[in-house]
Amino acid sequence: MRKKLGLSQDKIDEARALSKQICTPVLEFIDRHSSVTVERATLRLAGADLANEDGVPVPNLVVQQLASTPDGLEGGALRPYLTAMVKTGLTPEALNQKIADGLKLTEFSPIPDRDLELKAGQLIDRAEARIQKNRAFRKEKQAEGKNHDPLLYLIVATGNIYEDVKQATAAAEQGADVIAVIRTTAQSLLDYVPYGATTEGFGGTYATQENFRIMRAALDEVGEKLHRYIQLTNYASGLCMPEIAAMGALERLDMMLNDSMYGILFRDINMYRTFVDQKFSRMIDAWAGITINTGEDNYLTTSDAYEKAYTVLASQFLNERFAFAAGLPEHLMGLGHAFEMDPSITNGFLFELAQAQMAREIFPNHPLKYMPPTKFMSGDIFKGLAMNSLFCFVSKATGQGIHLLGMLTEAIHTPFMMDRYLAVENAQYVMNAMAGFEDEVEFKEGGIVKTRAAEVLDRTLAFLREIAQKGLFESIAQGDFADVKRPKDGGKGLEGLIAKGDHYWNPFESHLKRVLHLSDGSANEGGLQ
Amino acid sequence: MNLIRPYGDTLNDGKVQLSFTLPIPDGARALEAARELVLKWGFKECEIVHSAPLSAGFTFFVAYAQTEITIDFDTVVADEASKEAPMTMDETDDFIRQQIGRKVIIVGACTGSDAHTVGIDAIMNMKGYNHHFGLERYREIQAYNLGAQVPNEKLIAKARELNADAILVSQVVTQKDIHLHNMTEFIELLEAEGVRDKFICVAGGPRISNKLAIELGFDVGFGRGSYADDVASYIVRTLKERLDHPRI
Numbered sequence: 001m002r003k004k005l006g007l008s009q010d011k012i013d014e015a016r017a018l019s020k021q022i023c024t025p026v027l028e029f030i031d032r033h034s035s036v037t038v039e040r041a042t043l044r045l046a047g048a049d050l051a052n053e054d055g056v057p058v059p060n061l062v063v064q065q066l067a068s069t070p071d072g073l074e075g076g077a078l079r080p081y082l083t084a085m086v087k088t089g090l091t092p093e094a095l096n097q098k099i100a101d102g103l104k105l106t107e108f109s110p111i112p113d114r115d116l117e118l119k120a121g122q123l124i125d126r127a128e129a130r131i132q133k134n135r136a137f138r139k140e141k142q143a144e145g146k147n148h149d150p151l152l153y154l155i156v157a158t159g160n161i162y163e164d165v166k167q168a169t170a171a172a173e174q175g176a177d178v179i180a181v182i183r184t185t186a187q188s189l190l191d192y193v194p195y196g197a198t199t200e201g202f203g204g205t206y207a208t209q210e211n212f213r214i215m216r217a218a219l220d221e222v223g224e225k226l227h228r229y230i231q232l233t234n235y236a237s238g239l240c241m242p243e244i245a246a247m248g249a250l251e252r253l254d255m256m257l258n259d260s261m262y263g264i265l266f267r268d269i270n271m272y273r274t275f276v277d278q279k280f281s282r283m284i285d286a287w288a289g290i291t292i293n294t295g296e297d298n299y300l301t302t303s304d305a306y307e308k309a310y311t312v313l314a315s316q317f318l319n320e321r322f323a324f325a326a327g328l329p330e331h332l333m334g335l336g337h338a339f340e341m342d343p344s345i346t347n348g349f350l351f352e353l354a355q356a357q358m359a360r361e362i363f364p365n366h367p368l369k370y371m372p373p374t375k376f377m378s379g380d381i382f383k384g385l386a387m388n389s390l391f392c393f394v395s396k397a398t399g400q401g402i403h404l405l406g407m408l409t410e411a412i413h414t415p416f417m418m419d420r421y422l423a424v425e426n427a428q429y430v431m432n433a434m435a436g437f438e439d440e441v442e443f444k445e446g447g448i449v450k451t452r453a454a455e456v457l458d459r460t461l462a463f464l465r466e467i468a469q470k471g472l473f474e475s476i477a478q479g480d481f482a483d484v485k486r487p488k489d490g491g492k493g494l495e496g497l498i499a500k501g502d503h504y505w506n507p508f509e510s511h512l513k514r515v516l517h518l519s520d521g522s523a524n525e526g527g528l529q
Numbered sequence: 530m531n532l533i534r535p536y537g538d539t540l541n542d543g544k545v546q547l548s549f550t551l552p553i554p555d556g557a558r559a560l561e562a563a564r565e566l567v568l569k570w571g572f573k574e575c576e577i578v579h580s581a582p583l584s585a586g587f588t589f590f591v592a593y594a595q596t597e598i599t600i601d602f603d604t605v606v607a608d609e610a611s612k613e614a615p616m617t618m619d620e621t622d623d624f625i626r627q628q629i630g631r632k633v634i635i636v637g638a639c640t641g642s643d644a645h646t647v648g649i650d651a652i653m654n655m656k657g658y659n660h661h662f663g664l665e666r667y668r669e670i671q672a673y674n675l676g677a678q679v680p681n682e683k684l685i686a687k688a689r690e691l692n693a694d695a696i697l698v699s700q701v702v703t704q705k706d707i708h709l710h711n712m713t714e715f716i717e718l719l720e721a722e723g724v725r726d727k728f729i730c731v732a733g734g735p736r737i738s739n740k741l742a743i744e745l746g747f748d749v750g751f752g753r754g755s756y757a758d759d760v761a762s763y764i765v766r767t768l769k770e771r772l773d774h775p776r777i
Binding site for chain 1: 548549550581583584585587589642643644645646647650654656659660676678702704705707735753754
């Protein structure tokens, strides 16, 4: 990647320093807290699964039982689960069945710490082996086959996992490198993850561990045929961020939508809860080699893409800092942005080019996730295709990493099979026809592109300074991001936040911190080397 | 009588362009199947100009065809919320000042499990959409946008609390007819609380038609291509009418 914009490295360094200053107090808060879903994710990593007759998942049953004890959840949820496992001598699978049938974990008397540690060690080894096997398999398959550059990313969203499999298989055959199974509309606000294969959803399909498994197997099969590893994506967002990440880690998902602030701003989830949840989910992602995709595109669908471009860059800096603090290396940070400017703006293409090139130069080792036009897509599918062509052009011209293909029928219906075909064909045409463009072209001194990029960086710096002064919690409360105000104690899920007690015990968290080289309260870079 | 047909390059030549997918492998038989199928739809001529395999068992076709079927344009009645042209933002504000004499209160949300704020934002947010300012920008309108995933009960409670003149219900997701369920429940709740007549009920979304909205018990429905101007004009005109001729 050659730098062409002449951006001030001092300003970029200052923005990173400010981001660290902004995130540090938040990270200190995070380390003193857990949440119901962090506990449930931990249980899942230890082997908790299954649901009772009413569809309540076992991890939720365990957490609910503890919540009604005097000490609540301040000691974490793993101790009673493992105590029951040791005392009964059952496997996690057999214990899950007992819990689903009504076994009360609170009735077991305590066991010595060394017995707990021994059992935890066995379960961590079991999980670690599975994660390492997944990572090795992914690495081997990716080395064997060849993917597009940027990766072509397609979404399926039928509501029925078996129908999704057909659509995803067809999409892979057409050229997709990444398949995302979009979730049913209400799932982000469920404080549990449904169990089993599902065939009913609205605007998408439930994320369940069984659905992950079904899609993973289908994509492995078609990938084998195509000699190309097909990555699978889901959404670690909403009230169950770490649980979705845990399930994805176990079932070898490759990417997770995972933003440090999306839930707060766009789903009205409590800010403290989200910050706590995002960190543990990202630690799991880092451990499992899952690439996160951040959600800056959402700023632009709600606010004006030209005027609010600086909020995207500011959010990218903050997402990067929170990701470092969770042990994610740069090459797993798919920082997001989007081609969402009003198509009637004169030179809009140049402004998009400036923004995308700027992101590329400021985040040189990150596989940037570039989102297509949606806001100004209309029923005019012909113009829509033309807009998508320009989007493809910018993506290739600036070396983006993950290219979400735009649909000419965006804003009309969930994509038809032929809509995806036209999108892939269009992208392949554009990107092949201009394959060497990035290397050929320089930008004019004092021209539109360089000037615009410098302006956006300046506005971003000013914005970050303002946030650093107020603090991030206060800044969100005042509506500095995406024009929405989120009170600190408002939003969904606050009741699920847990202050860690003196006896808080989470050996999985400790294990992750160890392998990711993380220390408490630190905004410093960890990461698997 | 004014009989019309599609226009290709000559008046009433009846030329249309079609594209579709068939669940068969590409090949000579696939082309013929596509052509015959188009003829079976009633077209007189059909040329398959392009075909491409989408995946192992699916093929995409682009076709041009000719139809002899006409419609008498004189007999067509539009499914429109209002026959009157919408007013601009300034005209609407003037209308409110002169004809209503107080602020008009409008509450809106995307209801049920639907998480898409894009529709309600396009109509209500200050910025609006495509150079049409949203209701929040109107001086004489107090607009409350509750966002997405708002339960019907909450929307109604808010409307009652604010003594709103109109309620906007946005529905973007229509998969499996979830919008019909949501919209019906909304009207049923209003009726159960005995407050249906207190509000002008407006439905909107890319697949909402005026006809559908009225069938479900709303006063009006706004579909694709509607802006805040259309919604605001309808509300203030209807409100004026109701104030002049109160229902008993």
